[in-house]
Amino acid sequence: MKDLHDLAQRSRLSFYQISVSAVDTRNAALLRLAELLEQEKAAVFSANQKDLENAKNEQLAPPLLHRLAFGEEKLAQVVCGLQALAAMEDPLGQTLMATEITQGLNLYKVTSPIGVIGVIFESRPDALIQISSLCIKSGNSVLLKGGREALGTNQILTELVRRALSESSLPADSAQLLETREDVAEMLKEDTLIDLIIPRGSNSFVRYIMDHSRIPVLGHSDGICHVYIDRDADPETALRVAVDSKVQNVSVCNAMETLLIHDEIAPLILPRLYSLLTSKKVTIRGDASVCRIIPCEPASEEDWSTEYLDYILSVRIVPSLHEAIDHINRFGSHHTDCIVTTNEQNASVFMKQVDSAGVYWNVSTRFADGFVYGLGAEVGIATGKLHARGPMGLEGLTTYKYKLIGSGQTMEDMKKGLRVYTHRKLNENCPL
Numbered sequence: 001m002k003d004l005h006d007l008a009q010r011s012r013l014s015f016y017q018i019s020v021s022a023v024d025t026r027n028a029a030l031l032r033l034a035e036l037l038e039q040e041k042a043a044v045f046s047a048n049q050k051d052l053e054n055a056k057n058e059q060l061a062p063p064l065l066h067r068l069a070f071g072e073e074k075l076a077q078v079v080c081g082l083q084a085l086a087a088m089e090d091p092l093g094q095t096l097m098a099t100e101i102t103q104g105l106n107l108y109k110v111t112s113p114i115g116v117i118g119v120i121f122e123s124r125p126d127a128l129i130q131i132s133s134l135c136i137k138s139g140n141s142v143l144l145k146g147g148r149e150a151l152g153t154n155q156i157l158t159e160l161v162r163r164a165l166s167e168s169s170l171p172a173d174s175a176q177l178l179e180t181r182e183d184v185a186e187m188l189k190e191d192t193l194i195d196l197i198i199p200r201g202s203n204s205f206v207r208y209i210m211d212h213s214r215i216p217v218l219g220h221s222d223g224i225c226h227v228y229i230d231r232d233a234d235p236e237t238a239l240r241v242a243v244d245s246k247v248q249n250v251s252v253c254n255a256m257e258t259l260l261i262h263d264e265i266a267p268l269i270l271p272r273l274y275s276l277l278t279s280k281k282v283t284i285r286g287d288a289s290v291c292r293i294i295p296c297e298p299a300s301e302e303d304w305s306t307e308y309l310d311y312i313l314s315v316r317i318v319p320s321l322h323e324a325i326d327h328i329n330r331f332g333s334h335h336t337d338c339i340v341t342t343n344e345q346n347a348s349v350f351m352k353q354v355d356s357a358g359v360y361w362n363v364s365t366r367f368a369d370g371f372v373y374g375l376g377a378e379v380g381i382a383t384g385k386l387h388a389r390g391p392m393g394l395e396g397l398t399t400y401k402y403k404l405i406g407s408g409q410t411m412e413d414m415k416k417g418l419r420v421y422t423h424r425k426l427n428e429n430c431p432l
């Protein structure tokens with residue numbers, strides 16, 4: 001176990017440096033990291049292969065092995081993400097509001113980094129690069145804890161991140177890797193040095209973190225995503241969206257886990273959907289109405305609130321749009337949910353009443369992603385409502401401070417009426 005107090009202190013000191021660094025310096029670190037990943041890819045792939053072999057020996061499920069794998073395709077994706085992130089505008093120092101308080105006294109609301117962030121994420125090595133690069137660009141320090149299955153890969157990736165930082169004149173300790181559960185337990189105690197914890201995982205895991213730390217927690221929990229095929233859906237669109245939402249990649253949080261379908265269109269859609277999904281090895285668990293139309297396993301009450309991350313889909317037939325909305329709001333995780341319909345009024349009702357971070361109309365749930373949204377990358381997808389919601393990119397990793405610039409104004413003058421409040425909106429950026 002590492003000395004977490006020492007790591008947290010070093011992260012705090014590094015934050016004070018990276019938070020005031022020039023954006024060109026931070027961008028240089030991102031581009032250098034992209035170069036290092038290409039240069040050292042053989043070593044990264046070798047470490048990942050060892051992790052995969054160990055995971056196979058431990059009989060990790062095939063979809064989870066897919067998440068763990070880090071090969072040429074994922075390397076190309078993270079390199080592209082780093083280059084896109086470097087090209088984005090500096091998230092720091094942006095003036096969100098400018099107001100003249102009284103003559104000669106101007107108030108500015110300006111974006112700033114959060115500080116030291118602890119991120120606990122699943123066995124996806126590419127997530128380590130995405131998270132650390134977002135923190136670098138936004139001027140934050142980060143403590144990283146990935147799944148134990150990816151430890152070897154994460155170790156070498158963290159070394160490359162730290163090299164890119166130091167070779168760009170930024171403190172290497174802006175990114176540090178935790179390796180054990182004991183490290184996490186100790187990190188949760190460092191409430192004076194760590195500003196935010198971001199756990200990615202199940203609802204129970206996020207709740208555990210919240211219950212065992214005084215550090216603010218921004219949870220990124222289950223992705224129990226739904227597609228609802230409305231009575232007025234175009235059948236071909238419905239099939240495309242449903243199949244892609246489920247099988248394009250079953251092991252990610254934005255994959256569909258439950259399909260809801262209106263009872264009037266179910267006899268037409270379900271047999272064709274059954275053929276398409278079973279040809280891709282998907283097991284269907286349906287309610288009694290579904291089982292009368294297609295051969296499938298009976299769904300249990302537990303299925304409606306399960307994130308499978310596997311080739312399993314629960315299907316329910318509903319009598320109305322409002323029944324679908326009620327089901328989603330009751331059993332969903334407030335992640336991403338879609339309606340397939342040609343009825344604009346029904347789409348509007350769905351998108352207003354479904355209480356999720358992402359509500360879609362006629363499009364695969366797989367589009368719920370920070371890079372897809374043009375955010376460069378994402379730390380995760382926040383399913384709560386405070387500070388950040390949905391794919392959490394650069395904006396979610398910033399806060400703001402108020403800068404008040406004057407020339408000797410005093411409250412006594414205000415109280416005596418020697419000066420008056422003007423509260424005039426200004427169209428200008430903060431000069432400092």
